[in-house]
Amino acid sequence: MxxxxxxxxxxxxxxxxxxxxxxxxxxxxxxxxxxxxxxxxxxxxxxxxxxxxxxxxHLRAEYWLVYALALLPTALVLTLGVALLPDIAAHLTSYSVSVYIAAIIPFTAATLAAVALLNRSQAPAE
Amino acid sequence: MAQVAVAHAAEHELGFWRKYVFATDHKVIAKQYLWAALLMALIGGLMAAMFRWQLAWPDASVPGWGPMGPQDYMVMVTMHGTIMVFFVAMPILLGAFGNLVIPLMIGAGDMAFPRLNMASFWVFLVGCVVLLASLVVPGGASPAGWTGYPPLSDKVEFTGSFWGINLWILGLALEFVGFLLGGINFLTTVVTLRTRGMTMWRLPLIVWQEIAAVAIFLLSVGPLVAGAIMLLLDRVAGTAFFLPHRGGDPLLWQHLFWFFGHPEVYVIALPGFGIMQEILPVFARKPTFGYRTIIWCTVVACFLSLIVWAHHMYVSGIDPRLATPFSIATIAISIPFAIMIFAMIATLWRGSISFETPMLFSLGGLVTFLLGGVTGIFLGSDTADIYLHDSYFVVAHFHYTLFPVVFFAGFAGIYYWYPKMFGKLMSETLGRVHFVLTFIFFNAAFIPLFMVGLAGGPRRIYSPMAYDLLKPLQPLHVVATVATIGLVLGQLPFIVNFVMSMLWGEKAAANPWHANTLEWTVDSPPPHGNFAHPPVVTRGPYDYSMPGAKDDWYPQTAPFSGQPQET
Amino acid sequence: MAHQLTDVSVMGSGVSEPLELRVSPGKIGMWVFLAGEIMIFGGLIGCFVLLRLAHGGWAAEGEHVNWRIGAFNTLVLLTSSMSMALALGEARRNNAGGVKICLAITALLGLAFLGIKGFEYSREIGEGFTPWSGLFWNFYYMLTGLHAMHVAVGVAVNSTFLGLTARRGLVSTSALHLEFAGLYWHFVDLVWIFLFPLVYLSTNVK
Known part of the structure; x- marks a missing residue:
């Protein structure tokens, strides 16, 4: 090496x-x-x-399970935060606003997945 | 692997302390968890009998206790819930059976981190002691309910219990740390220490269920740990995270609690299912139906379990726009569970079933869980739940889901693996008596509570005579209490059986049930290090009654001999 | 009755080598632990953000934290992360001297971080901003305090490795164990990367 x-x-x-x-x-x-x-x-x-x-x-080149262990909780924390928005933070937001906010979840998940895939395809063979 | 086995054999001659107390052997740790859990179950069960006494005969003197005031009643209810969920269900299903079967079933010598495993048990045990200590501190134990909702739990003024609730939080935190360490061990062991040929698709179902359970435990417990830190700081450091008049939000705790609390139900349910799924094919002498389907259902159920938590909060004042998606997700989660139940029933279809005690308890668990699952659909729908919530219907539903997976499946597992754990056979007669008593008294105790709940009887009320509309429901409470006392006394045959068999039971052979999985290929009890040579696995775990085979069972290590089957 | 497996021919598909050849148990275990940690810190930070959004008035309280000290402390922690990574690189080159220097730098920077944080706390408490002075300060002390505890654990772990390396030099497992310690240390750094803008900067953006 x-x-x-x-x-x-x-x-x-x-x-x-x-x-x-x-x-x-x-x-x-x-x-x-x-x-x-x-x-x-x-x-x-x-x-x-x-x-x-x-x-x-070293997430640049890791076994897929390690990715899952890093991404899953991150996605879950974001989900928790967004789901609590209408209750804890934004009592007055209109329905359409909360729909936009809720759209962050799949968007974030897709971005994270894309980053992960990109990383893997660039990973040097070890 | 070979070196590991040799190393284990070399340290075979350990002193008493290293062998039985500060042990790193997964089989000894499993037994330690089992003993601790059974002891806690006894305490939790007696508490239930005591507060049931108050509900059946209000303000009468409880035998061995005297008259029970409202504070004592709330303490009993709180501690019963906490003990049963965190200090009985988890140690039996994860601590005891997870530790026992995972290394044996995947063909490993021990867990990936044996010393971490030891630490896991001892941290858990300290948690037990701390929780029990909270019963005797000045001010009494926590009366704030097993969910510990603030503001009630937030300030000593509201309950009169300062150290009680602090120790309650601390005990839970220690329990979480213990199972976090255990969970790291379970996942790592299954991922890295599977023996040659043991692919993920040849794992026995209970191993899948155990790792699924610890995975969702690890993912869901973090926010509650965060919440527990905040609650403790509110109590001792004067912060105001959950105090509305100073800017905090009590609803936040409910979200954090149930974000963990709901997956926790599946942390308990999945290993219980795993035990039943292990036992049904053995005593039906049939391959399990839909092996892969069950696994995929488990995975789907795990994902869904993380996004249904707010169905516990429909009446807490949450945003109604939040209630509908959670309602849909909750109804959706019944689908994978329904498929699993159907797969278990289909496993029995046209099997040659024999009714040994483990099978009886598995079938009992299956039947009772069905009732719990079906009543859950009412509670999952937000509109129905608004009527039923905080009534005895919820209590009955909850016990119909958790009692089958903790006690029916747990007893099934004890009767099934007892020969492997202790090297002795248990008495079948006493086992059957135990099953009949448990099954009858359990149903007799909780069916009346469904009725009380549907009639509008609210839970967590000290005296059921407090309101006129509740007085006609009183006879149902008497039935439930008598049955509860019967349920507690019905465990005596088990205790006798457990102790007597250990002392004078018949010596067990390596494979008394003629089962396929790897733990039955080694002696009962298995030696330190489990396998003399790492086994090589050639097939899936449920090849029973294969056409053309000599026996009706086919161990996972059996070499191919021209047989065509491949799972 | 362990099966004798001397002449078993393993046929069929799906017979794989044990996974431990591909990824070490320690790494999986470490990442499972970190996944749990992400959920704990994520939960706390999530609560902070949510309650922050609910109460607009916090910014005024947040102006009293000193973002200059915070920025300097961030630099300290980022640098310690680099020296931790370099320690791993040196271990892979089998250079025990380099490992010792890098680990010593990492541990010292960790201590410096704690010292600066302690100075900050004493300054703030001196100005009357105690952990119970309001919701912002509740969160400030809890988040940074919990993080500081993690830093302290990391310093202890790194010092232990320093001592081990000094006593017995590099052994075959050193690089692997150093990688696990590094994962933890970088995670602690990562938490701070989010705490810094949350606690210090966002309240001071004019």
């Missing part, structure tokens, strides 16, 4: 993580509308999380 390359790769990932951290922190200092600012901040967090999971936790 070419571990020197492996280590260089780990450092490269770290550089990206720091860039994202700086970018999301800078949002606080810039005069950006809160809605957009929050979206950027959480978008950066999701990318950072994917980077850590994919590169440091």
């Amino acid at each position: 070419a571990s020197t390359n492996e280590n260089r790769h780990y450092v490269q990932v770290w550089v990206w993580l720091v860039v994202l951290l700086v970018a999301s922190t800078a949002i606080v200092l810039l005069p950006i509308p809160p809605a957009i600012g929050v979206a950027i901040v959480f978008g950066a967090a999701v990318i950072k999380a994917l980077l850590v999971a994919r590169e440091y936790m």
Whole structure:
């Protein structure tokens, strides 16, 4: 195994993580509308999380069961959160709004599945 | 694998403590779980008899206790529920049978992480002790119901029980940790330690059911652990997660609780089903009907079980737009279970059935579960549930689903695997007496409660004489209580049988039931390390009465001898 | 009566090698554990988001956390994650010295994180924001506190590995066990990646 390359790769990932951290922190200092600012901040967090999971936790090339063990609870937590929206958070939202919110579940699941498949097809044969 | 077996053989001569107390052998841990669970079942059962006494003869003196006040009554109801679900059902079905059969049935020497397995039991046992300790602390044990709904459970002012509820939460948390460790072990063992030839599609059904159960346990318990942390902080650190007047939301706890609480029903039900599915083909001498169908139904039921939780909350003030989807999902989950039941009945069809005790208990469980399942459809539909909720109908339904899978299936499993566990045969006569008493008294205890519930009798009421409209229902309560006491006393033949057989029972052969699965290919009880050589599996687990075969059973390891069958 | 299997010919389809040759039990076990952890932290974070959405007024309370310290702490944890990954790379190259250095850095950064967090707590409590000062602070202390406990466990695990490596050098299972420890440590990092914007940034976006 070419571990020197492996280590260089780990450092490269770290550089990206720091860039994202700086970018999301800078949002606080810039005069950006809160809605957009929050979206950027959480978008950066999701990318950072994917980077850590994919590169440091080696989800880039794993046995399928490991994927299932990572994706299933993530999808389930999202489902739980969305299902509780009308009860706990959004007492006043109209029906159509909650339908849109509910549409997040399949969308998120599809995205996660796509990411997983993409990862697997790129996985180096070990 | 071979090295593992040798290593196990080498440490055969262990001291008393390592062999029986801090044991890492899965068979010993299974027995430890069994003992703990049976002891807790005795406590939980006696509690039930005591509060039933109050319901039949209000304000009369309960034998051995004296008059039972409302606080004691609520404590008894709470502790009965908590003990039976978390400290009896789970240790019997997962702790005892899961630990016993999984390594033996997949041909492994032990669990993947034996020391983790030991830790699992001891953490669980500490949980038991903590829960029982809550009965004797000042202020008394938790009277907040086994669901622990805030705000009632949130502040000491509401119940008068400070340490009681804190210890209740702590005991549950320890129990969860114990079974999380056990669950990690179960899944890893089945995924990685299956012997040569043991594909996933040759696994005995109980192994499938056990890993399905721990999978949904692992996936569902997290949010409740989160909720338990918040509840405990509310009680001891002055936070307000569930206090509405300070911005919290009590409904949040109900969601978190039932997000776990509903899958928990299947965590218990699936292994119970697994035991019945293991026993039915053995005593019907027939291959199980629809092996793969049962497995796919299990998988579908697991997924659905994670998205039906709010059907426990139709009357809690949840958003009605939420109620309808949950109602649909709940009705949908009855489909895979119906298919499983039909497959079990079809297994019996034209079999050569013999009625040994394990078979009697399996059939009893099947029949009673049917009634529980069918009444569940009423409760799953939100419109019907609004009338029936919080009545004795729910109590009866709940006991008709859980009693069959915990006690009927659990006793079936004990009678069936007792020779493998202890190396002795149990008495058939006492076993049959035990079955008849249990079956009659169980039905006599809970059918009246269906009637009380349909007539509008609310549960969790200390005195059934409190309202005029309930007074005509009183005779039904008397019937139920007498039957409950009969049910508790009906366990005496079992206790006698269990202890006597261990001491003076007839020595059991390796395969007393002529069953196919791998645990019956080794001695009773199996030696440390289970298999002298890793077995090689050549066929599925239910090849009974195969045409052209010499015997009517065909062990999973039997070599091919020109027989055409392949599952 | 264990079957004698000396001359059994295994025929038919579906006879596979044991899976342990393809993936180690430890890794499956670790991921099952992490799946449970995802549900616990996911549940807590979910509750935080939901109640946050229900009460618009939290932002005012959240302005009192110091996002500069939070950002620095994020950097500390991200860096420790890298050094943990590098420790695994060094172990695979069979370089015991490198493993020791990387693990020491990881453990020290973990301790630094805890120290900074403790400083932050004392500062906030000094300003009168205690764990019972309102729903935002309830969640703030619970989430970061639970996370800090996980960090402490991770520091202990990494220090243990450091001690083991120092005493007996690298053995055949070192890289594997280091990978499991790494999975846990990266997971703790991952939780913080979400806690940081939730607790610090989203309340301070102008």
